[in-house]
Every structure is written in structure tokens, then in C-alpha cells.
Amino acid sequence: MPEVSVVIPTKDEEKSIGICIEKVLRVFNDNHIDGEIIVADSSSDRTPEIARNLGARVIKVDKLGYGNAYICGLEHAAGDYIVMGDGDATYDFSEIPRLLEPLKRGEADMVIGSRFDGEIKKGAMPWLHRYIGNPVLTLFLNLFFKANVSDAHSGFRALTKDALKRMKLRTPGMEFASEMIIEAKRRGLRIKEVPITYYPRLGEPKLNSFSDGWRHLKFMLLYTPKHLYILPGFTLLMLGILLMLSAYFHINIGYTPGPHSMILGSLLTIVGYEIFMLGIFAGVYGKRNDFLELDSITKAILKHASLERGVLLGAVLFIIGFAYSLHLVLNWMGSGFKSLPLNGQDMIGFTLIVIGIQTIFFSFFLSLIGSAGE
DSSP states (O other), X not given: OOSEEEEEEEXXXXXXXXHHHHHHHHHHHHTTOOEEEEEEEOOSSSHHHHHHHTTOEEEEOSSOSHHHHHHHHHHTOOSSEEEEOOTTSOBOGGGHHHHHHHHHTTSOSEEEEEEEEEEEOTTSSXXXXXXXXXXXXXXXXXXXXXXXXXXXXXXXXXXXXXXXXXXXXXXXXXXXXXXXXXXXXXXXXXXXEEEEEEOOXXXXXXXXXXXXXXXXXXXXXXXXXXXXXXXXXXXXXXXXXXXXXXXXXXXXXXXXXXXXXXXHHHHHHHHHHHHHHHHHHHHHHHHHTTSSOOXXXXXXXXXXXXXXXXXXHHHHHHHHHHHHHHHHHHHXXXXXXXXOOTTSHHHHHHHHHHHHHHHHHHHHHXXXXXXXXX
């Protein structure tokens, strides 16, 4: 079995694939490495022919996509250590030993070549990618998943065979780079970065700045219900409750809220509660299907939640809201249908009724998705 497998995804890289493979072969020879080169190809030019002639194993990829190419290539990798790098000559495969060293010393399970800690040659990375795109996306990845990396979207990486087996990689597009780091953090794998040099690519660029950037951001948000749903929902919920209480008790919060603030507060409370609960549902669903971990807020809620408790809580809220609303209606009827609650007290009753009904049905749905597959 080979010690090192180098997997290179390609799509019409006839100008550069030869350079990449020759550098890999030189590394194998100079460092006495028993290695293999796997080219996961979806080209319409001479890329696969050139790769085969130089001794690489070419795997035909049926579906287009950066992630699809890697998933296909990685399935055929047999080495104890796996190196990943693009076939456009932007990464210097002569630096492979630098990536392998932390793995062989047992210091890391996955190593990322950091372009920002190393050197980016002139013309290698567009200004938009260098100063906005990559830093912003890396910032989000570190914020959401505590990745603590400087270059989340570097395509030059190495990992152990065991680390690859522990990760469940499935995304088809450019977001595959983000998925690897997220999965590594989920599985408790150790990530280390080493500085590398990044060069201008040979051939036409294939990245679409905005669509690919959005795919990365969308993927990260889908994998963090806490930041997409729970925190925004909780913020709206608390803001709505604050507005309603301030209006009810005539508390000055920079201004004295009135009936219109009460209506806005009711809207924010209901919407915030719905968004918050969507986060709980998303977390349970993701955990059940093993593609994300529960956050601390969801864990705390689920620890005390049950169908019966949820239905009981919903029923209590509904009864309180209904009783209060009925009280207001009876007062209105007793006044000869003249005295309406002008400061919005009725909104509190209606809001409690809506939240109560939602809680009852949310509890049944949470019980359903939480027990699915048991």
C-alpha cells in the first residue's frame, strides 16, 4: 500500500497538470516516499491523457463540481497520508513535505497550507478575494465553528487516512473546503496550519466570486442553527416582550411606548419565538442525521423538554391569554360596547393565545423529529 496519496481535481488543466505531477514525482523520489497520484478529472481537453502519460491514475468524475471531484478521488486514495491540491499550478507541490511533517509527528490530523501566513505572489489572488472574500468567510467560519484558522479556503491540504474516514464529506461544490474544516472540528480532529506560497494560476480561472462566496456562507449558516435561528430569534423575542411590557406599564425607554409599539412588540414576540423554535428543530434534525452538533442552548432546552411539558406549557399560556382577553371583552360588553382597551392590553392576550397554540403544536413536531429513526 502507498504511504502517500496525492489527489488532484482537474477540469481542463492541460497547461498545468504536467507541472503539478512532475513536482509530486520529484517529491516522492527525493524523500523516498512510496506514493500514488490520483487525478479526479472531468476535462474535455488533453488533461487526462497528459496525467496518464506521467504515471497518474485518472478517475473519471461523472458529476461536475469541486466537491464531487474530491469525493470521487478520495474514494480511491489508499495512502496512510492524503494530500489534496488543485491542478492549476497555484500550489507548489514541492511543499508537500511541509504539510506531511505535522501528520507524521502526530501533531495534527489535518494540515492546511495557509497562503496568508505564507506568501501570495503578485497576480495570484484578486484584490476582492485577498482582502474581502477569503478574510470575511474565514472570520465567519472561526466565529461559528471556532476553527481558529487563518486561511479556511486554501485548497492545499493533507490529512491522515483515519481522519478522512471519520469525516462524512458530502457537499458537491466549492463549499467542500468549508465542510472539511467543520467536519474536522465536529469530530474532534486536530487542525494545524503551515505557511505556503500561492502562485498565479495557469489557464482560465473557474471561480465565480459572488456565487461561490455565497455557497460557502450559505453552507456555514445551514450548519449553525444557533447563529442562523436561535440567537436572532431570541433577540427578536426579548425585544418584543420589552416593547409590550413597556407599553403596558408606561415605562419610558427613550420614549413612552403606546398602542402601536404594543402591536409591534406582539409581532416581534411571535416572529422571534417562531424563528427560535426553528433553530431547535434544525438542531435536532441535524443531530439526528449526523451532520451537525447540538449547541448549548438547544441541549439545555431538550434536557428539560418533553411532549407533555410542552403541551402543558402551551395550554397554560393559551388559558391565561384567553382568560385575559375574555376579561377585556366582558368589560367592553359591560360598558355597553363603549370602553375599548385603548393602550393595547388586548394585544397581550392575543399574543399569549398565539404563543400557547404554537407551543402545543411545536411540542408535537419536536417530539416527532426527535424520535424519528428510534
